[in-house]
Amino acid sequence: NAGVMQNPRHLVRRRGQEARLRCSPMKGHSHVYWYRQLPEEGLKFMVYLQKENIIDESGMPKERFSAEFPKEGPSILRIQQVVRGDSAAYFCASSPPRREAHNEQFFGPGTRLTVL
Amino acid sequence: AQSVTQPDIHITVSEGASLELRCNYSYGATPYLFWYVQSPGQGLQLLLKYFSGDTLVQGIKGFEAEFKRSQSSFNLRKPSVHWSDAAEYFCAVGASNFGNEKLTFGTGTRLTIIP
Numbered sequence: 001n002a003g004v005m006q007n008p009r010h011l012v013r014r015r016g017q018e019a020r021l022r023c024s025p026m027k028g029h030s031h032v033y034w035y036r037q038l039p040e041e042g043l044k045f046m047v048y049l050q051k052e053n054i055i056d057e058s059g060m061p062k063e064r065f066s067a068e069f070p071k072e073g074p075s076i077l078r079i080q081q082v083v084r085g086d087s088a089a090y091f092c093a094s095s096p097p098r099r100e101a102h103n104e105q106f107f108g109p110g111t112r113l114t115v116l
Numbered sequence: 117a118q119s120v121t122q123p124d125i126h127i128t129v130s131e132g133a134s135l136e137l138r139c140n141y142s143y144g145a146t147p148y149l150f151w152y153v154q155s156p157g158q159g160l161q162l163l164l165k166y167f168s169g170d171t172l173v174q175g176i177k178g179f180e181a182e183f184k185r186s187q188s189s190f191n192l193r194k195p196s197v198h199w200s201d202a203a204e205y206f207c208a209v210g211a212s213n214f215g216n217e218k219l220t221f222g223t224g225t226r227l228t229i230i231p
Contacts, residue, residue, distance in 0.1 A: 004159075033218065042206055042221040043160075056218060091159060095217075104150070105219060107160040 002027065004094050004108035005074075012114045019079040019086070021111045025094030032075040033105055034067060037089040049075060082115045089113075118143040118209045122222035130230050131199050137192040137225050139207030148210035149190040150219065151181055155203045163205075166190065177201070202229045 005024040013019050025032050031050055035043040048056040049069035060067070064082075069075040079086055089112050093105035119142045129135055141147055148167055152160040164175025171183040181192045190207060204226050208219040 031217070035219075035221075042223040043208075043219075045218040045220065048217055059218070093219075104148075104162070104165055106162070107152070109159040112157075 004092055004106055006090075006092050006108035006111050008111060009109060010112050010114070012116065013082045014116050015083055016081050019082050019113055021077040021079075021090050021092075021113070023075040023077070023092030023094075023108060025075070025092075026106055029094035029096050029106070031095045031097070032069050033093040033095075034075075034077050035091045035093065037091060037110075039088070043091060046077075079113075082113075084115050087113055087115045118147065118211055118220045120207050120209050120220055120222035122205075122207055122225050124225045125223070126226045126228065128228040128230060129197055132196050135192075135194045135197045135201070135227070137205050137207075137227070139190045139192065139222060140188050141190060141207070141209045142188065143209055143211065145211075146185075149181075149183060150208040150210070151175065151179070151190075151192050152206045152208060152221075153177075153203050154206065154224075160206065163192070197227075197229055199229045199231070202227055 007022050033048050034046040037043045045059040047060050047067045052071050064080045066078045089110045091110045092108045095105045121140045123138050150165045151163040153163050154160050163179050164173050164181055166173050166183045174180050179194050181190055183190050204224045206224045207222045210219050
């Protein structure tokens with residue numbers, strides 16, 4: 001059973017470009033979470049999605065960031081007009097339905113975004 | 117809102133020595149508690165978790181943790197560390213109420229092992 005997959009693993013963008021980060025959850029998992037880890041810091045929650053629905057986006061910056069989890073295909077975290085402060089590791093996690101999971105989340109290897 | 121404090125930013129121990137990493141949480145009800153380990157440049161691996169029941173939980177790689185409600189703590193322990201345990205360790209808390217599924221992480225403790 002493959003784990004959570006993220007691609008690309010490393011992404012370099014120049015200021016003003018767009019970054020698209022992809023996450024494929026574990027098989028059978030319908031819940032996806034995105035977290036951001038700034039250098040020397042812990043992970044900070046960004047957004048929680050189920051198929052075709054954003055459930056909690058309380059950690060998302062108000063501008064330039066968006067996320068989706070379509071009916072088919074991976075979840076996408078999109079950052080428009082990137083700035084140097086967006087440089088970070090972005091982790092995706094997935095979980096089965098709540099009553100089975102007790103919030104246990106399985107993490108992918110992360111995408112390390114560098115903005116030049 | 118829940119929060120987690122890991123008071124030790126960096127800990128150094130000798131190989132074979134015992135280890136305790138501290139974690140304090142803040143949450144109004146019974147929390148879900150987790151310890152994750154992150155090796156450099158890698159993702160997070162779950163070491164152990166607490167949902168309910170026995171307050172001493174066993175995890176992978178010889179780690180254990182004890183939930184102490186009176187102290188709002190969930191400290192991670194290992195009786196004898198190995199050089200391969202060198203990594204960053206994160207404590208996390210999840211809410212037990214529906215509609216709040218996010219995990220809140222501490223800032224991490226970096227563990228260095230010396231020969």
